[in-house]
Amino acid sequence: MSVLSEMQLRPGADPSKQAPYIALGEELAKLSHPACPDVNWQWVEYQCLELFQENGADLQSAAALALARSHVHGLPGMEQGLALVTALLSQSWPQLWPAALSARIQILTWLFAQLQPLVRRLELLGSDLPLLERVGSGLAGLGELLGRHAQVPLLSLEALQAQLASLARRLEREAVPAEVAPFSLPAALPASAPATPPRPAASPSVLVLKLDNPPPASQAQERRRGPRLLWLVLLLILLAGLSLGSFWVWHAARQDRDEQARVADPVYLDSLLLFAPGSAELKPESTKVLIDGLMHIKAQPDWLIVVSGHSDNSGNERQNLALSQARAAAVRDWMQRMGDIPQRCFVVQGLGASQPIASNDSEQGRSANRRVDVRLVPAPGACSGEAGAGMGR
Incomplete structure (x- = not known):
């Protein structure tokens, strides 16, 4: 970490015209190549550092450096790289490139998805638990930071955290008891819903005041009682009107919440209906499926359209990640063409097999997961104004 520690990093401008950035894009394109050629991670690390010195730090290159150090140096490199990304986001959020929230989320989604197969290949011992705990804590802090700024859940980050937690539990079982502090990562929410607090009794829509029967009175007393009865009737009418108005305000607010919940529900598209096996090119007959499934998905200010590609767990893990990313991008491109939606309104995620909705033990389950x-x-702030773009898709 000495090189990174000694460098005084500053936020950089758009690096897309810089030679090291172009070279980085060409090298990292190997990750999505069907032949899966080897990536020269030491060379990637060197190019990132060169770019930082010439142009300053940007999020895309920082993510590439974090991934490169993870490949070259293992878990210590992962800790260092994620710390760099966290520092850039926390200290330079307003001026960091790219400026578009959708582009930043897409870059981070790519990074967390690429780290998952790497973590699966790590050979760790019980003595690595403290380091694993620090990486998990760093990810939790990064998640909290993103929650404050972006308020968009990153499924690939959650999957990586769950993967590290599972690895830590396995190492704890293998380690000598009482030698290593227990590993703690934010646990998933319990399946059971929290107990519902007792609801207060509903207020009556009309307040009824019960009056005692008055004793017989003189005509003067009857005249004095007349204005009181009039005010009482007016009060009852006013209370009834306020109650009715409150009901309609509550009803309108509930309708608005229900509409937002309906719009935010995900649309699941079966890959078999959209793509040929192993392909990321949409079938000609997929148009009807896309129109029927996406007719309610519309771009609007302060909302992002998140397109996530998924696969089953069969075959090559790296190829599955690349294919799921390419298929998500194909759906995004179709939505852009049909709806003239700006790219800044989209986040494209290739999640591979990290988010199954069915068991991969059967063909039916694997089909559902593709x-x-x-x-x-x-x-907030998404899908409005000018926005930059990240490197690649």
């Missing part, structure tokens, strides 16, 4: 889902996610 899918593309599209959802609207609230993100």
Whole structure:
């Protein structure tokens, strides 16, 4: 970490015209190549550092450096790379390139998805638990930071955290008791819903005041009682009107919440209906499936359209990641062509087999897991104004 520690990093401008950035894009394109050629991660690391010195730090290159150090140096490199990404986001959020929230989320999704197969290949011992704990804590802090700025859930980050937690539990079972502090990562929410607090009794829509029967009175007393009865009737009418108005306000607010919940529900698209096996090119007959499935998904300010590609767990893990990313991008491109939606309104995620919705032990389950889902996610400031773009798709 000495090289990174000694460098005084500053936020950089758009690096897309810089030679090291172009070279990085060409080398990292190997990750999505069908032949899966080897990536020269030491060379990637060198190019990132060169770019930082010439142009300053940007999120795309920082993510590439984090992945490169993870490949070259293992878990210590992962800790260092993620710390760099976290520092850039926390200290330079307003001026960091790219500026578009959708582009930043896409870059981070790519990084977390690429780290998952790497973690599966790590050979760790019980003595690595403290380091694994620090990486998990760093990811939790990064997630909290993103929650404050982006408020968009990153499924690939959650999957990576769950993977590290599972690895830590396995190492704890193999380690000598009482020698290593227990590993703690944010656990998933329990399946059971929290107990519902007792609801207060509903207020009556009309307040009825019960009056005692008055004793017989003189005509003067009857005249004095007349204005009181009039005010009482007016009060009852006013209370009834306020109650009715409150009901309609509550009803309108509930309708608005229900509509938002309906719009935010994900749309699941069966990959078999969209793509040929192993292909990321949409079938000609997929148009009807896309129109029927996505008719309610519309671009709107303060919402991101998150397109996520998924695969089953059969075959090559790296190829599955690349194919799921390419299929999600194909659906995004179709939506852009049909709806003239700006690219800044989209986040494209290739999640591979990290988010199954069925068991991969049967063909039916594997078929269900090969899918593309599209959802609207609230993100203040998204899908409005000018935006930059990230490197690649």
